Amino acid sequence: MLAVPLIAAQRVSKQFGGPTGVLALDGVTLDIRPGEFVSLLGPSGCGKSTFLRCLAGLEKPTGGALTLAGAPIARPPEQLGIALQRDALLEWLDVLDNVLLPADFGGRVQQKHVDRAMELLRMVGLGEFLHHYPRALSGGMRQRVAICRALLLDPPLLLMDEPFGALDALTRDQLNVDLHRLWLARRMTVVFVTHSIVEALFLSTRVVVFSPRPGRPVDDVVLDLPEHRLLAMRETPEFGVYARRMRAQFEAMGLIHE
Amino acid sequence: MSATETRATAARWRSLMLPACGGLAFLVTWDLVVRLLQVPAYLIPAPLAVWTELASFPLWFAQQTLYTAAVALAGFVSAAVLGFLFAVVITESRLLDRLFFPLFVALNSVPKVAIAPLFLIWFGTGSLPKVAISFLVAVFAVVIDSALGLRSVHPDVLDLAKALRGSRLKVLLRVKLFAAMPSIFAGLKVAMSLALVGAIVGEFVSSQNGLGQVILSAQGTFDTARVFAALAILAVLGVAMIGAVDLAERWAMPWQHATVRRVKPARRQAEAAWQAASERGAMR
Numbered sequence A: 001m002l003a004v005p006l007i008a009a010q011r012v013s014k015q016f017g018g019p020t021g022v023l024a025l026d027g028v029t030l031d032i033r034p035g036e037f038v039s040l041l042g043p044s045g046c047g048k049s050t051f052l053r054c055l056a057g058l059e060k061p062t063g064g065a066l067t068l069a070g071a072p073i074a075r076p077p078e079q080l081g082i083a084l085q086r087d088a089l090l091e092w093l094d095v096l097d098n099v100l101l102p103a104d105f106g107g108r109v110q111q112k113h114v115d116r117a118m119e120l121l122r123m124v125g126l127g128e129f130l131h132h133y134p135r136a137l138s139g140g141m142r143q144r145v146a147i148c149r150a151l152l153l154d155p156p157l158l159l160m161d162e163p164f165g166a167l168d169a170l171t172r173d174q175l176n177v178d179l180h181r182l183w184l185a186r187r188m189t190v191v192f193v194t195h196s197i198v199e200a201l202f203l204s205t206r207v208v209v210f211s212p213r214p215g216r217p218v219d220d221v222v223l224d225l226p227e228h229r230l231l232a233m234r235e236t237p238e239f240g241v242y243a244r245r246m247r248a249q250f251e252a253m254g255l256i257h258e
Numbered sequence B: 001m002s003a004t005e006t007r008a009t010a011a012r013w014r015s016l017m018l019p020a021c022g023g024l025a026f027l028v029t030w031d032l033v034v035r036l037l038q039v040p041a042y043l044i045p046a047p048l049a050v051w052t053e054l055a056s057f058p059l060w061f062a063q064q065t066l067y068t069a070a071v072a073l074a075g076f077v078s079a080a081v082l083g084f085l086f087a088v089v090i091t092e093s094r095l096l097d098r099l100f101f102p103l104f105v106a107l108n109s110v111p112k113v114a115i116a117p118l119f120l121i122w123f124g125t126g127s128l129p130k131v132a133i134s135f136l137v138a139v140f141a142v143v144i145d146s147a148l149g150l151r152s153v154h155p156d157v158l159d160l161a162k163a164l165r166g167s168r169l170k171v172l173l174r175v176k177l178f179a180a181m182p183s184i185f186a187g188l189k190v191a192m193s194l195a196l197v198g199a200i201v202g203e204f205v206s207s208q209n210g211l212g213q214v215i216l217s218a219q220g221t222f223d224t225a226r227v228f229a230a231l232a233i234l235a236v237l238g239v240a241m242i243g244a245v246d247l248a249e250r251w252a253m254p255w256q257h258a259t260v261r262r263v264k265p266a267r268r269q270a271e272a273a274w275q276a277a278s279e280r281g282a283m284r
């Protein structure tokens, strides 16, 4: 893959609370090319969210250079798709209006936005719930709404911070499948934060493993797995090889003991 | 009627009947105490005497009530509007918050009753000074609770708004205002009852009209039944005004009790048709 990087991080570091504060990121160097689905995999507190927030323009690195399409990220980039662990739905808007929020904030809601929102909701099985308030939905349904909202404007870049972290295992599998389908259809660039090895391998074209705090990439694997992922793929030997490799990383970091 | 409907109707009945029973018990106790202890009427009149007083001059009492209610309402509305705007200003600008909030708290600590005579000097003896006192008494609750609400937005939601590049005005009108609503209405309920207190205080200081003036002049002639009649009206008025705010709250926040938003049937049908067409398109 020779394409120019969409995201280029050069020795990015982030220290919270001044020179004596917490060093969350230390010298992250990472290029992400258009169309990649990159998972950032690492233990809790290693700075994955911090890195993602820097990409979203919500946080400024304290050192190094971070660029999006060649330009430094000073504020949230245009046409950014974003989904967080807490779904952050607005309780006072119905499902459809929640999904339309990016269009509303970006200017005006147009008919094409409404059509796109309804199409997305139908694709994730929420076509019947257009006018439900979020409080009437299950955790999995809420997170689906949040993903549709992130995808409304067909963002070329989608940032997701442990979006399925709070869901039960079955719902999580289903949403992995849904997200994979959406990604296959659009091929946007995705940066996906997770601490689940299986989830990272199932979804990604590439997995970057972070060290414990201060976070920095310690492994970077482009996955040689079938393009179209099925849940059963998780039981194949190739998948097992990758999973063992990631687990070995975690063991080497002293995060898992047997 | 289905079982759930029956239960809902029963619950609604109970929510009306129980307070009524409480009120009735209070009246009976009052009557018994007055009779058994033979309390003289100029100290505590029997409930029936109060009722007779009310029934003898219904129109006159209605006029006085209307006057007081109008003053309280004017004080309440001005406190709600200006108090909310001030809360927006101090939550949107740290500088203005630092500049004016301590001053506002300091001014609020001055007893309003002590300021009332000053208002007479400034605004004369019409209804304006009474509205001003009612406003002053009520505004603090609105400011404190609105500011609390406007600051209560979850940080994730604010991050999302920022990442979507929402303008400050949109974030305020689409996010903060709604997140603040439960808190704003809590403040409005307190403000409503305080506005009534303020109106009465204003009338105590100087007035030719209103329930406050009724109480004051009846007290001068030891007409205790009339004092009680005015107090009874005030109690009912207070309940009605709070009830009105309660209703407004339910109307303003449908998402708190409904699971589905009310949408015109035509729109719902159009959307269903669109979805069906899109479904067929996807199959092909």
Ligand SMILES: Nc1ncnc2c1ncn2[C@@H]1O[C@H](COP(=O)(O)OP(=O)(O)O)[C@@H](O)[C@H]1O
Pocket: A016, A017, A022, A023, A024, A042, A043, A044, A045, A046, A047, A048, A049, A050, A051, A213
């Ligand atoms: N706003 C902040 N102020 C101070 N410390 C922070 C802040 N945000 C994150 N941190 C610290 O930075 C480290 C990395 O946090 P985070 O990026 O959330 O980790 P992860 O997402 O990998 O679990 C943690 O030790 C956390 O306590």
Ligand SMILES: [Mg+2]
Pocket: A045, A048, A049, A050, A161, A162
């Ligand atoms: Mg995190």
